[in-house]
Amino acid sequence: QKISLHFLSLLSERNCIEIVSKLIAEKQLEVVHTLDGKEYITPAQIIKEIRDELHVRGGRVNIVDLQQAVNVDLVHIENRAHDIVKSDRTVQLVLGQLVDERxxxxxxxxxxxxxxxxxxxxxxxxxxxxxxxxxxxxxxxxxxxxxxxxxxxxxxxxxxxxxxxxxxxxxxxxxxxxxxxxxxxxxxxxxxxxxxxxxxxxxxxxxxxxxxxxxxxxxxxxxxxxxxxPDIYAKTQSNWVDSFFKQNGYLEFDALSRLGIPDPMNYIKKRYKSLPLLFLKASCVGQEMVDQVEASVDEAISSGTWVDIAPLLPSSLSVEDASMLLQQVMRAFTKQPPTLILGDTNVVSEKFLNSCADLFIDLMHQKAEKEMKNNPVHLITEEDLKQSALLENASSSKKDKKDERRKKATGGGLELNCLIKGSMISLKLTQNLSWRNTNTHIMSFLTFVCRSKHLEIPFMSQEEIEEVLRKHVKDCPDDLITELADHLIRPLTKRYQEELRSVFMSSTSTSSGASRRKTIKDLQEEVSNLYNNIRLFEKGARHFTDETQTNIAKHMLKTVCTDITNLIFNFLAADLMMAAEDYTAITSEMRKKILSTLPEETRGPLTKLHISLNGKVNYTALYKLGFIYCS
Structure with missing residues (x-):
């Protein structure tokens, strides 16, 4: 033993390190270097020192603080702390701290x-x-x-x-x-x-x-x-609701909300399960109020009058609720005569509507006759005439052969030759055929006008209709008068178009052949007078120089020649309900509108005649024109 101790004392630090390293490499020894590298420490010693530090600090210690106390790397402390937690249930690791039960x-x-x-x-x-x-x-x-x-x-x-x-x-x-x-x-x-x-x-x-x-x-x-x-309030609340409903026959949701009832609709449904209630947007009404409205509507339908249900309902009910109530009531009258709801609360019977429309029959007839007499050419717009021309062209192809046969059958007539821009054209107006073709065109044009929404001839404005209704319909509120006028304006306008057609047909059927011949005779006389004037002007113009004759000729085109042209145009326009009271007032634009309404066989020659007013006067043609017309 003395020899061994002596031997150990002879081991140098270097030899010790080599021996420990060898043992660590062969996993025969587990130790950890301290932070300063001068010492080795075993895991068991680390655990012991951690427990001692935890006890000293009152059962709670931060792992970071243990690093300085134990003097080893933080990784080794964390590993040993987890080992302590696993082996000892009284110690827990919370937020990087060791905490024990103490x-x-x-x-x-x-x-x-x-x-x-x-x-x-x-x-x-x-x-x-x-x-x-x-x-x-x-x-x-x-x-x-x-x-x-x-x-x-x-x-x-x-x-x-x-x-x-x-x-x-x-x-x-x-x-x-x-x-x-x-x-x-x-x-x-x-x-x-x-x-x-x-x-x-x-x-x-x-x-x-x-x-x-x-x-x-x-x-x-x-x-x-x-x-x-509280129950005392709920009881008082229920008593108030029952009393109000019993007296008035309806309940407002807002009123229940003010009482503190958060869901009024469900509250009413639960409280009055057995009662047939009608729920509206902001209120509910009982069967008695519904029956009262039904009775008033039924009476209005039976007597052929109107009724406003607003006075029958509480003033607190909104207009929207009143309208919903009326819509619900009207479902019971599906098998009754037709009725109309005007506004939100007015029910009008069909008989009452018809009586209101009948008030305008006489006015309609008078206005139609006046329209027939005073219908000037400028009342027809360019768009109207384009549409009428399209309608006439669409039907002209079907009538070409029939018109050709009629021309051969009727033959002969009034032939008119006139010189336009240095060339002679032939305008053949057959009296009988022209009258038939013109009538056919008028019927087509009138039918188109009546069918087109944009071409309708207005009857009366809504304000005028309201004025007539106020005079004849008594005890009718202004809002209902306005609704009636708004409802009647379309049917009355449509009916007025039919009245115009009827008046026109009546006037055309009553015009006899004698009156027609008289009109043609009057035309010949007027043309004859104008023709004689042209001859006199021509003879007088020969005594002037060529330059003066040219100026006189231009003046004649603007005056006498224009009058003859307007006279012919106005004669044909009379058959189309477009004649002017004074033919001298017809302008170039009016002639264009009249041309657009004429049949194809008449439109072509008259178009050339219209254009010739901007050319030169050929007296030879004018003489021939006057001779033919005056004959």
Missing amino acids: YLDQIAEETNDKLQESGQVKISDLCKAYDLPGDFLKQAFSIRLGKIIHGQIDQDNRGVIFTEAFVTRHRARIRGLFRAITRPTPIINLITRHGFQEHLLYSMLEELVNTGHLKGTVVGGRQDKAVFI
């Missing part, structure tokens, strides 16, 4: 002291005080309730610990406060004013209501809008 018992005792002093302790406050997670503290304190901590945790809000005395005191306060309430009161207001614990209050309130210690109900659940309604 420390938890200590903070539990401190918490119990606070709890007994204040009656309640919030876990959130303890988390801030001890810098520990809330879930960890809840779990630790739950084990110690009744042992170290003399209190209980709220089952609805596990973040609060309170004593039994605190619960009893709050139960008494809540019971006394809510027994004093006589009207619906928001619970959140009571919590704010009296400082109640919200979850504790809801739990106790529910308990007191269920056990019968409080007479009332909580509406709205555990929310900010929760309201406590």
Whole structure:
């Protein structure tokens, strides 16, 4: 042994390091270098030193602080700390700290002291005080309730610990406060004013209501809008609702909301399950009010008059609700004579509507006759004439062969030759054929006008219709007069178009052949007079120079020649209800409109005649024109 000790004393530090390194490499020895590298330390020694440090520091130590105390790398301390937690259930690793049961018992005792002093302790406050997670503290304190901590945790809000005395005191306060309430009161207001614990209050309130210690109900659940309604108020509320409905026959949702009923519609449905109620947008009405409206509507239909249901309904009912009620009532009259709802609350029978329309029959006939007499050419717009020309062209192809046969059958007539821009054209107007073709064209044009919405001849404005209705319909409110006029204006306009057609057909059928011949004779006389004037002007112009003759010729085109052209155009326009009272007032634009309405075989020659007014006068042609017309 002395030799061995002597041998050991002879080992150098270098030899020792080599021996230890060899043992570590062969895994026969497990040691850890210290931070300064001068010492080796075993894992068991690290664990022992960690436990000693945990005990010295009162059962709670941070792993970072252990590095300086043990003097080894942090990795080795963390590994040994996990080994301690695994082997010892009384030690836990929380947020990088080792905590043992002794420390938890200590903070539990401190918490119990606070709890007994204040009656309640919030876990959130303890988390801030001890810098520990809330879930960890809840779990630790739950084990110690009744042992170290003399209190209980709220089952609805596990973040609060309170004593039994605190619960009893709050139960008494809540019971006394809510027994004093006589009207619906928001619970959140009571919590704010009296400082109640919200979850504790809801739990106790529910308990007191269920056990019968409080007479009332909580509406709205555990929310900010929760309201406590005492039974005495609910009884008074129900009595008011029953009394109002019995006296008036309806209930307004807003009125029930003002009483504190949060869902009026469901409240009414539950309270009056057996009654046939009609629910509207903002109210509900009973069967008596529905029957009253039905009776008034039935009487109006039977007597052929009108009725406004607004006076039959409470003034507080909105117009929209009144309209919904009327729509529902009208479903019972589907088999009755047709009726019309004007506005929102007016019911008008078909008989009354027809009587109002009949007021305009005489006015319509008078206006139609006046229109026939005073219908000037400028009343027809360019768009109207384009549409009428399209209609005439579409039907002309079907009539070409028939017209050709008629020309051969009727033959002979009034032939008119005139020189236009140096060339002779032939305009053949057959008296009988022209009259038939013109009538056909008029019928086609009139039919098109009556069918086209944009080409209708207006009858009366809405204001004029309202004025007539006010004179003849008594005791009718202005709003109903306006609705009637708006409803009648379209049918009256359509009827007026038919009246125009009827008056035209009557006038054309009564015009005899004698009057037709008389008109043609008058035309010949006027043309003859103008023709004689042209001859006189021509003879007088020969005594002037060529330049003066040219100026006289231009003047004749603008005056006498234009008058002859207008006379012919006005004659044909008379058959189309487009004649002007004074043919001298016809302008170039009017002639274009008349041309657009004429049949194809007449339009071509007259178009050339119209254009010739801008050319030169050929006296030879004018003489021939006058000779033919005057003959």
